[in-house]
Amino acid sequence: MKIRTDFVTNSSSSSYTIEITIMHKKGDVSMSIDPGEFSENENVEARSNADLHYINYHLSSVKELASWLAESVYIIGCGEYEDDEEYEDDEEYEDDEKYELSKQLKNERSRFIEEAVKNIKSIKDIEWIQITRDYYAWGESSDLVADDDQVLCDLAQKYLNSEGLEQERIEAEMVTYIHTTTNARGEDFGYDSKVSKYRWDGKSVRELAERLCGGYGPSSVSGTETVELELKTGKYYSKSIFDLE
Numbered sequence: 001m002k003i004r005t006d007f008v009t010n011s012s013s014s015s016y017t018i019e020i021t022i023m024h025k026k027g028d029v030s031m032s033i034d035p036g037e038f039s040e041n042e043n044v045e046a047r048s049n050a051d052l053h054y055i056n057y058h059l060s061s062v063k064e065l066a067s068w069l070a071e072s073v074y075i076i077g078c079g080e081y082e083d084d085e086e087y088e089d090d091e092e093y094e095d096d097e098k099y100e101l102s103k104q105l106k107n108e109r110s111r112f113i114e115e116a117v118k119n120i121k122s123i124k125d126i127e128w129i130q131i132t133r134d135y136y137a138w139g140e141s142s143d144l145v146a147d148d149d150q151v152l153c154d155l156a157q158k159y160l161n162s163e164g165l166e167q168e169r170i171e172a173e174m175v176t177y178i179h180t181t182t183n184a185r186g187e188d189f190g191y192d193s194k195v196s197k198y199r200w201d202g203k204s205v206r207e208l209a210e211r212l213c214g215g216y217g218p219s220s221v222s223g224t225e226t227v228e229l230e231l232k233t234g235k236y237y238s239k240s241i242f243d244l245e
Contacts, residue, residue, distance in 0.1 A: 016045030023128040031112035048072045052229040066116035070109040138220035145242040156209035193240035200244040
């Protein structure tokens with residue numbers, strides 16, 4: 001059995017994206033950053049350091065809230081250029097991935113703040129705030145987040161070492177576990193989620209078991225983690241979904 005201790009460094013390449021959405025009475029305002037649009041560097045990923053538990057400190061106005069959320073987004077592996085004008089006419093930087101990513105982030109921040117101020121009259125009009133992070137990794141060394149789930153790996157090993165009615169019993173137990181909500185999953189991604197689920201097409205238990213117990217995972221892996229806050233009630237919700245396809 002193989003147990004994973006990291007995710008990004010074990011992948012040939014990966015992409016992490018962030019989307020922040022403010023849902024208000026008349027619609028929603030969102031900002032989205034996808035480093036994969038400009039870079040194939042596996043060390044470049046989008047993250048947010050906004051902790052919605054401390055949002056009360058940023059509710060004096062729509063502009064302050066939107067600015068706090070926008071500034072929380074950053075890109076690992078990409079330093080920000082302090083002065084775009086210094087580089088915009090320099091041919092040396094025309095194909096600079098880090099410069100393009102930095103410019104995209106600054107433009108998206110500005111657009112998001114401007115749209116929020118324009119469309120949301122008051123903090124009282126805001127219903128939900130949502131932060132969603134997606135990952136996608138590929139390559140011959142890409143692996144399953146599920147490999148860090150000891151229970152699932154043990155069931156997979158028992159399934160492969162059994163046959164007949166015993167194998168059918170273990171298969172049913174394994175499928176039930178996959179569809180059970182738990183917070184016992186996750187590595188660097190989704191580790192803080194109160195609800196954690198697997199997304200699986202259900203086609204082949206044997207194929208999944210072989211992936212979990214073999215030397216290599218599938219050709220690609222993906223997943224989503226989401227945190228939401230209902231402003232009026234203060235209800236906080238976090239979940240992560242890991243793909244097993």
